[in-house]
Amino acid sequence: MSFVPHRNASLHDVIRRAHLRMAAWAISLAGVLLLLVGVVVLRLYLLNNLQLMARSLAYTVEAALVFEDRDEAGKLLEQLLRGEDVARAQVFDARNQVFVQWSSRKSARGGVGEMLAAGIGLRPEEAEVSQDGKPVGRVVLYSDGAGVVRFLCAGLAVLVFCLGISGYLGLRQSRRMLRDIAEPLEQLARVARAVRRDRSMEQRVPAARIAELRELGDDFNALLSELQMRHEKLRQQNSVLELKASRDGLTGLANRSHFEKRLRQALGDAAETGRKLAVLFLDNDRFKQVNDVHGHAAGDALLRAVGERLHAMVREADLVARLGGDEFAILLYPVGGVADAQFVADKIQDAMREPVLMGSGVQLQPSVSVGLAVYPQHGQDLEALMNHADQAMYQAKLARHSANDRDKE
Numbered sequence: 001m002s003f004v005p006h007r008n009a010s011l012h013d014v015i016r017r018a019h020l021r022m023a024a025w026a027i028s029l030a031g032v033l034l035l036l037v038g039v040v041v042l043r044l045y046l047l048n049n050l051q052l053m054a055r056s057l058a059y060t061v062e063a064a065l066v067f068e069d070r071d072e073a074g075k076l077l078e079q080l081l082r083g084e085d086v087a088r089a090q091v092f093d094a095r096n097q098v099f100v101q102w103s104s105r106k107s108a109r110g111g112v113g114e115m116l117a118a119g120i121g122l123r124p125e126e127a128e129v130s131q132d133g134k135p136v137g138r139v140v141l142y143s144d145g146a147g148v149v150r151f152l153c154a155g156l157a158v159l160v161f162c163l164g165i166s167g168y169l170g171l172r173q174s175r176r177m178l179r180d181i182a183e184p185l186e187q188l189a190r191v192a193r194a195v196r197r198d199r200s201m202e203q204r205v206p207a208a209r210i211a212e213l214r215e216l217g218d219d220f221n222a223l224l225s226e227l228q229m230r231h232e233k234l235r236q237q238n239s240v241l242e243l244k245a246s247r248d249g250l251t252g253l254a255n256r257s258h259f260e261k262r263l264r265q266a267l268g269d270a271a272e273t274g275r276k277l278a279v280l281f282l283d284n285d286r287f288k289q290v291n292d293v294h295g296h297a298a299g300d301a302l303l304r305a306v307g308e309r310l311h312a313m314v315r316e317a318d319l320v321a322r323l324g325g326d327e328f329a330i331l332l333y334p335v336g337g338v339a340d341a342q343f344v345a346d347k348i349q350d351a352m353r354e355p356v357l358m359g360s361g362v363q364l365q366p367s368v369s370v371g372l373a374v375y376p377q378h379g380q381d382l383e384a385l386m387n388h389a390d391q392a393m394y395q396a397k398l399a400r401h402s403a404n405d406r407d408k409e
């Protein structure tokens, strides 16, 4: 297990590995120490036990040894030692010759226990056999180490069990930590990404359980609120600017560039749908005289009044614009054809019959010459249509002027 996290390791991996490592180290260390202490205590206990058995055996086989009854001594050894944790027993006589000996059938099957017993220093225990205080022999017992094996097996099983449990708890803990640490961070990253990619600044990071992360989220949310506010303000300023850029300052109508933009859009749409559109070109008649006689302010007021009347003559979807000076234009879209456009032009002329009353009490008579062009008959694009309408207006103006001149004569 590496201590240095992999470069691309996720927070989840790092936390999970740290928990598992911690659990494994803690349990292994505690387990090994406990096993060592256990083995030391167990060794003392087993030595005591062996000593007690050796003394008891020395007392039991005393008579058989004195009367040199080997069979009886063998039976006694079998009776006393069967089922005990003893591998071998030897009884020596006064001449230190082996009088009788006994081996466990268990230990004959394998010497692992005895090896382990030797490994932890379980030496053979001996006890003197005496009669009336006089030594007549001795008994030597060898442990089979079964107690050690049992203890080690149980200890290892408990250790493995504890490792499993603490691994499981470590994983659960890492999952909880992940929920508390990684989730808020992931949400923060998700919201930041959404703001960067889609400019969706209405998103907010939910409150985290950990105080520091909650604070981070709150700061982030406050930053988003500020950004959102500024963004909204900018958007509003932009739309005001856009509106201003598309309006004529005097009349409040659309200006030339906005009119041309809308006309291009309408032409594109009409080309796709097969619908018709009409452009009306209007120019005030003898407007210079108005300025000259009544002043520039009166001219402005007349232009505003003409603009309002034009606007009142068309539908909501149509567009009235002041192109500049005393020129106006109207986009009728959709329109049935030339007749419909002419009908609107006539309505406009009717609307101009009423004089405009100035603040000074002076009455000014508005008068406009109108020329029209219909798509697709009179032109396929903006320039062609505007030209056609301009020419038509010019013709109308000429006719008006000559009629006026005739009237004067």
Ligand SMILES: Nc1nc2c(ncn2[C@@H]2O[C@H](COP(=O)(O)OP(=O)(O)OP(=O)(O)O)[C@@H](O)[C@H]2O)c(=O)[nH]1
Pocket (backbone or CB within 6 Å): 250, 283, 284, 285, 286, 287, 288, 289, 291, 295, 296, 297, 298, 299, 300, 303, 324, 325, 326, 397
């Ligand atoms: N009051 C006012 N006058 C303007 C404005 N813009 C242009 N004019 C004036 O409008 C007049 C336009 O005159 P023309 O269109 O050339 O001629 P006209 O007197 O209308 O004569 P015809 O078009 O031939 O009938 C000019 O005298 C300009 O100075 C404006 O915003 N306000």
